[in-house]
Amino acid sequence: MKGLWLLIFPLLRGLSVIHFDAAGLYGWLKGAWFDLAIVGAILLVGYVQWYKSRIYLTDTSIVHTEGIIIRVRTAIPLESISVATVERPLLLIPFRGLRFSCDTRAGILKRTDMKLLVTGKVCAKLVKRIPDVDDKRKIEGIAKPTALSVLLFSVFFSSSFSGAIYIAAFFFKGGDIAYDLITTSLNRITETSERLSNEFLMKIPTAALAAGMLFIAAWMLSFMVNVLRYSRFRIKCDDDRINVACGVINRRIYRINSDHINFTDLRQNLIMKLLGAVTVSINCAGYGSDSQYLPVLLPIKMEKNLGRGLEKIGVFSGVELDVKARKQGFLNYILNPFLLSVILLPLSDLVAKLFPSLGELARFTAIMLEIPSVWLISVKMVALYTSGISLYDDKIVVRCSKWTSFHTVVADRRNVVKIDIQQSIFQLFNGRCSIHLWFCGEIATRYIVRSVSLEDALRIASMLGFDMRHKVIRRR
């Protein structure tokens, strides 16, 4: 029933050709009766499925039975639930419907374990069984995310790529009507870009300008979606539970079991790093598990103002690193983006020589790609000075970079499930290595700290309970 709304496109197409008189309606029905019967059958099966599904609340579990012929009964103990989510989708408002879902740490994929479409009354009963933040034990001093922080978060975490995916999804799913709509828009963009190119930007090829405008439009779309998703962001927590609510149109409320958080991730890009701002995310089954939502806990916050409220789940700043990346190993960090930036212009010249008609476009593309590669070099240089590992109490703190973002990961030591120590041929002689740390979760997540001393890496591994010393020495 999920994709049922897609039927609106053939329906609209059908309605667009119908003549609203008795003969026209009869003719339309005569041609479309089979399609209508199919739609009716889909609706009927969906209704019967919903009608036959039952939810039982036992003392310790939520039990859901579904299926018409093949009966499927799923029982989730309340204590296993990591995150329970209540969502009020716009489409369900007329039916007073809500979506309740809960997820556990079990399973191999980031799939929600139980998803229920329920009425408000049933949802209230379900939610009542899920432990929430105790107002008497509520942690004070967690700053409420401001509208500015949500806006900045949406700016930093919107991407042309995801926007393009939205457009593509609309394009593929929407059928002819969407196709017409997008084609018209693209024609307009091309015409505008051609005019702009002719009038102001003589040096930029029309195709490149059109692609740029398309990406800006995609980014704007992604930005707007993010603003709608994360506006009215509210968080409260006690020692055991976190309650997060966000969204304007599709309001979502999460109840998170703090003990089930695998690790906390303070994310930054280069600008945020220079300004001292962070985004606090968590890795917890069910929170941000669908690709549309990010598992954010605090949208944008100055690192120095994080406070002590969320220290229990590892949100704090100013931790001194025990093991730092060796500066002599800077090539491990910048070699790839450096090579990319060096090779781009000669490559464009080569393309121009081989295919003169593409010369201008190749030059433009090379210059455009130089920007991210230089950016990446800057990111990796900063990562060289900030990466490292620290251990204290029962926690581990890992500072590293992945592509263009910086991560400060804080986790219980027991959540490190695997360690790889890797040495290149050159590193065998200088005693340095890369340490790969895998953190548990529905999908294990890897963070890499490059160019650390082998001795330090072995010491860290040993402190985490992985005795790798004799294996590494023997191999050498």
Added chain:
Amino acid sequence: MKKYRPDRNGLITLRIAIFLASLILFAVVRYYIPVDIIVFITTIAIVTADIFFIFIYLPLYFRSLSYSSDGIEITRHSGVIIKKHQTVRYSAVQYITIISTPFSQYTGLNFIVFFVYGGQMQLAFLDQKDAAEILSHAEHLDIGEV
């Protein structure tokens, strides 16, 4: 340690299901592609697949499949060519799914899926009584009235 074997009725049900599916497939091909040579090739392919599954693979699969439980953990033994033994502690089970069909006491189509950290274990073609007994070991999983 108690050993559970899959319900033999499950094997019979699967054989009947495969036979019926083959008949339907044959009828569809014959109706929509009425070219003798295609119908002939399809029939040969269907009959070969049927013989392989009904008389060779499924009996071997059912013979290899068994479960053993000591009340603390359960082990699934399976594999026709490569033998596989998978053990799960009942206490590590996070949640459970039970799949059954109408008249499952006669068809043997009772399945239990135990979901644990990072994976799952499927117990297939259980006798209804065996399924109830296995479920009774997972005391912390309250599945309500079945």
